[in-house]
Amino acid sequence: MSEARALEPLALVVAMSRNRVIGRAGGIPWDLAEDRKHFVQVTRGHALIMGRATWDSITRKLRDRRCIVVTRQRELTLPDAEVAHSLADAIALARQTDAEPRIGGGGEIYAEALPLATRIFLTIVDGEVEGDTFFPELDASEWRCVEERKTEHALYQTLERNTRA
Numbered sequence: 001m002s003e004a005r006a007l008e009p010l011a012l013v014v015a016m017s018r019n020r021v022i023g024r025a026g027g028i029p030w031d032l033a034e035d036r037k038h039f040v041q042v043t044r045g046h047a048l049i050m051g052r053a054t055w056d057s058i059t060r061k062l063r064d065r066r067c068i069v070v071t072r073q074r075e076l077t078l079p080d081a082e083v084a085h086s087l088a089d090a091i092a093l094a095r096q097t098d099a100e101p102r103i104g105g106g107g108e109i110y111a112e113a114l115p116l117a118t119r120i121f122l123t124i125v126d127g128e129v130e131g132d133t134f135f136p137e138l139d140a141s142e143w144r145c146v147e148e149r150k151t152e153h154a155l156y157q158t159l160e161r162n163t164r165a
Contacts, residue, residue: 007116007117007118007161008095008116008118009099009100009118009119010091010100010101010103010113010116010117010118010119011042011046011100011101011102011103011117011118011119011120011121012102012103012110012113012114012117012119012120012121012122013039013042013043013048013102013103013104013120013121014105014110014120014121014122014123014135015028015032015035015039015122015123015125015154016122016123016124016125016134016135017029017030017124017125017127017128017129017131018124018125018126018127018128019128019129020134020135020136020137021128021129021130021131021133021134022105022106022107022110022131022133022134022135023057023105023106023107023131023132023133024129024130024131024132024133025132026053026056026057027057028057029129029130029131030125030129032125032153032154034151034153034154035123035125035153035154038121038123038156039104042102042121043062043065043102043104044064044065045064045065046065046066046098046100046101046102047065047066047067047068047093047094047095047097047098047101047102048062048065048066048067048068048101048102048103048104049068049069049070049084049087049090049091049094049101049102049103049104049109049113050067050068050069050070050103050104050105050106050109051069051070051071051105051106051108051109052069052070052071052073052076053106054104054105054106054109055067055069055078055081061080062080066082066094066097066098067080067081067082068081068082068083068084068090068093068094068101069081069082069083069084069090070084070085070086070087070089070090070109071083071084071085072085087109087112087113091116100118100119102121103117106133107133107134107135107136110135110136111136114136114138117161118160118161119158119159119160119161120138120143120157120158120159121156121157121158122156122157122158122159123154123155123156123157124154124155124157125153125154126152126153126154126155138159141162142161142162143159143160143161143162144159144160144162145157145158145159146158146159146160
């Protein structure tokens with residue numbers, strides 16, 4: 001982030017492998033109950049923005065979250081989610097009820113939202129996996145870790161964007 005400007009709170013919720021894989025063939029390439037629990041914990045009560053492919057990969061309604069799906073499909077309606085046609089529109093819609101909306105993927109949405117993010121709830125799953133969708137590289141100079149927890153299968157970090165004077 002080169003220009004010094006105040007960003008409105010926006011959090012990314014990301015689980016990736018050590019080689020930055022976040023997806024494979026439309027799904028998550030691991031099944032980790034502790035990460036699902038973490039995801040619920042950091043998204044519950046928030047507006048959760050995601051791309052249509054990510055929405056399609058979810059097999060059930062996400063309780064206690066307001067889901068907003070970004071899609072290019074103008075005629076799309078979803079029974080358990082609101083639809084927006086750009087990330088900017090989705091964020092504006094989310095901010096109507098949530099001071100710090102969450103971004104839940106996928107790869108294109110993360111890449112577009114990363115410059116706007118003020119916080120990242122990051123899970124790094126142990127190991128490298130095969131995949132076709134990746135989380136963008138993070139510039140370590142722009143982020144500081146404010147919380148960290150290690151388990152047998154993953155490292156959970158909360159990163160906050162460094163502020164510039």
